[in-house]
Amino acid sequence: MFRLARFIVALCLTAMVLAAALPARAFETQASAAWVYDMTTNTVLLDKQGEVPLPPSSMSKLMTLNMLFEALRDGRVTLETTFAVSEKAWKKGGSKMFVKPGDLPTVEDLIHGIIINSGNDACVVVAEGLAGSEDYFAELMTARALALGMTQSTFANSSGWPDPRQRMSAHDLGRLAVHLITEFPEYYPFFGMSGFNYKDRVPSNGNNRNPMLKVQADGTWTADGLKTGHTEEGGFGLVGSAVHKDGRRIVLVLNGLATDADRARESEAIANWAFRQFALKTVVKAGNQLAEAEVFMGDAKTVGLVAASDVRLLVPALAHDSLTAEVVYSGPITAPIPKGKILGQMIIQVPGLPAATVDLAAASDIGPAGFMDRVLTAADHLRARYLGG
DSSP states (O other), rough: OEEEEEEEEEOOOGTTTTTTSOOOOOOOOSSEEEEEEETTEEEEEEHHHHHHHHTOOOHHHHHHHHHHHHHHHHHHHHHHOBOOOOHHHOOOOOSSOOOOTOOOOBHHHHHHHHTTOOHHHHHHHHHHHHHHHEHHHHHHHHHHHHTTTTOBBBSSSSSOOOTTBBOOOHHHHHHHHHHHHHOTTTTTGGGGGGOOOOGSSSOOGGGGOGGGGOOOGGSSSEEEEEEEEETTTTTEEEEEEEEESSOOOOEEEEEEEEEEHHHHHHHHHHHHHHSSSSEEEEETTTEEEEEEEEESSBBBSSSEEEEESOEEEEEETTTOOEEEEEEEEEEEEEEEETTOEEEEEEEEOOSSSOOEEEEEEEEEOOOOOOOOHHHHHHHHHHHHHHHHO
C-alpha cells in the first residue's frame, strides 16, 4: 500500500526553481594539489589530489595558530600574555620574527610574527609556551587535527620545517581555514595585515607574502587571508580566502607550484574563475509549492509539498537549458497531517556540482477522513490487495 514515490518536476530559475546549462569547466591548475570551496553554499568547486598528504611547509603554521586561538578562547592565555624565548627558538632557521633570548613577546606579537613574518622562531616560542616542548606540541597538533576531522594531517613540528612526518592534504588545509574563519572571527583580521616589525628587526622582505592581498580585481572581490608556504620538497603553496562584493566567500588551497610567480598567478586566476564562472541564485523560495503527495484516509486526496526553506545554489554563469529535479516521498501519507510537517525531499542536480537537497513540508493541514470515507477507502484497499482490482 505504501511506497517510495519518485517523480520529476521541471524547474526554471525565473520561476524561483532551477535552470542550468553546461557545467562550468574545471579550472586546469598547474598545482600538484588544489581544493576550492565556496563557504556561502558549502560547495566544493575544485578538488585535485585533495586527499593526498603533502609537505605543507609554512601553511601548517595555521594549525599552530589554531592551537593558540583555542588557548585564547579557553582563557589559558590573553593577547597580553608574554612568552619566554629559548635558545632553540632564537637559533631556528628560515623565516623569522627575529626574537632573541631575553625578549618577552606578547601573544599578540607572536600572532603577528607567525602570520605576517612567517616566523619559524615565533612558532617555537608558542609551542614551548603552551606545551613545554615543541615535540609534545606537535603531538597535540596531530591529535587536535584528527579531532577536527583532518584525517590526512600529521605534525612533527610547529612551523612546517621539512620533515617526512609533517604532512597535510589540501582538503585538510582548506577545512582548517574554514574552521579558523568561522570559529575565530575576532582573530581572523590578523590574516589580512601586511606588515609587522618586531623591535625594528624585520627586513623589508619579511612581511606578508600572500600575493592575493595585493590583488585589486576591479573591486569585485578582495582577499583577506590566510598563509603561504614554500620548501624545496613541497614547492610553493597557499591557503587563501576571498570575499566577493555580493558576500560570497571562497577558500582555496594550492600546493606544489614551481615558483612564487606561479603561486601569485594561479591564486588570482582561480579566485576569478570561482567568482565569474558561478552565479549565486535563489533557486527555490520557502513556501513555494513544488509538488503534491497522495493522502491516505484524509479529508483531501492530496497535500501540497512546499519548500521548507530558501535554497541558494551556485549555478554555471551561462545557464540556459531547463533542468529537472526529483521529488521523493514515502506515500500515500496517512492523515492527519499538520501543516509544516516534513514529508519528503527535492533533490536538485546542477551539472558538474554536488546535488542539493531541500526538505518539502505539508502546505496545509489535512484532517482525517469522515467515517464513511474511511470505510470506503479501507474496502477499496482490501479489494485491490486480495482481488487485484
